[in-house]
Amino acid sequence: MPENQKAIHAALQNVTKFADLDMASLKTIRLGGLTNLVYRVQTPTDTLIVRIPGKGTNEYIDRAVELHNATAAAKAGISAEIIWADSASGIMISRCIENIKTMTPAIFASRKGAAARAGVALATLHNSGEPFEFRFELFSMIDEYLSVLSEKDIVLPDGYSEVVKAAAPVKAALEANPHPLAPCHCDPLCENFLDDGRKMWIVDWEYSGMNDPFWDLGDLSVEGAFTGQQDIELLTAYLGAPPSEAQIGRMVIYKAMCDLLWTLWGLIQHANGNTAEDFWAYANGRFGRCKKLMEAPAFQTHLRAIA
DSSP states (O other): OOOTHHHHHHHHHSSGGGTOOGGGEEEEOOOOSSSSEEEEEOOOOOOEEEEETTTGGGGTTHHHHHHHHHHHHTTTTTSOOEEEOOOTTEEEEEOOSSEEEEEEEEEEHHSTTTTHHHHHHHHHHHHOOOOOOSBBOHHHHHHHHHHHHTTSSSSTTTTTTHHHTTTHHHHHHHHSSSOOOOEEEEEOGGGGGOSSOOOEEEEEOOOOOEEEEHHHHHHHHHHHTOOOOOOOOOHHHHTTTTOOOOHHHHHHHHHHHHHHHHHHEEEHHHHTTTOOOHHHHHHHHHHHHHHHHHHHHEEEHHHHHHO
């Protein structure tokens, strides 16, 4: 019997259409996912995605907020329809989006127009008018993750505290020059983007909330290892016009800040014993990239540009 087949079958019993299905009638394929168990499930009539949350994720993810935001994103037309979800357990069943390519940095680089389609998808989300629950507060989340880590047997990368202190001028500049908040994905891994060649879909709303929309742009650029040309393609499609120096600067600032935050996220995964990836190496790699970007002379130029 495939892994978690019983749990998948039990989840489907909550949907009237699938309540009488025999477990043997389900064809299950495990998909990717760093923290959760995600399955493509073929029933006799439908193709579904069943998500079973990973160990320890309820420590830092509000499943009720996730469900609200995922439903709003589907209503905006850029995400999969939610068929059933349980906010207590975190199990979610959604409609499978067919004929798509799950994106990676390499596919973003090789697939013509992919960065632009991602820009259009993010613009559709940010301009949808669909209010998200939860306010994604970067520096508050850093403090929250540090608090979670303080209760675990883990050591921060050498110099992390100093870099957090060096980020104080970034915090001050962003607070002095706020951007209107928008419904944001907040965790735009390449693998959360699904491309059908005409339209880019976005999935996985665990970290979503109201945020500065340039966070999504900067974070996607980092996750996709975008070149300068891809950055301009992304921004131009997103804005509908060539970006200004201030807009480029704002995106670059968030490149550094997302690495600063996700360093701590990686350390939490490491402390929780998540074996989906070498999260110690992941955290140290992200921190090294953040430190390098913040120490580059151009970083101060970008910081001045957003002011």
